[in-house]
Amino acid sequence: MPAQKDNDSPFTSKKCPYCDNYLAIDERFCFSCKKRVGKLNKKTGMAMQPIAWISYLICLLSWAFLGFYIWWAFYKQT
Ligand SMILES: [Zn+2]
Numbered sequence: 064m065p066a067q068k069d070n071d072s073p074f075t076s077k078k079c080p081y082c083d084n085y086l087a088i089d090e091r092f093c094f095s096c097k098k099r100v101g102k103l104n105k106k107t108g109m110a111m112q113p114i115a116w117i118s119y120l121i122c123l124l125s126w127a128f129l130g131f132y133i134w135w136a137f138y139k140q141t
Contacts, residue, residue: 076088076108077109078109078110079109080100100112
């Protein structure tokens with residue numbers, strides 16, 4: 064698959080989804096609110112919000128821990 068170029072994008076800047084500041088297209092962090100921003104959404108001109116992997120991981124781990132705790136507290140045979 065050939066690499067696609069973004070020359071057809073009508074945007075020269077993108078907007079921070081958190082504070083509506085204008086950022087450079089390749090900016091990874093908003094200089095105003097210091098949050099991480101994703102790539103440009105070509106439909107809206109906004110920067111996409113990066114997926115919060117850490118939050119998902121913590122959520123998943125706490126559910127796993129809860130399941131383990133229930134098993135340990137009620138079903139574990141000694
Ligand atoms: Zn911002």
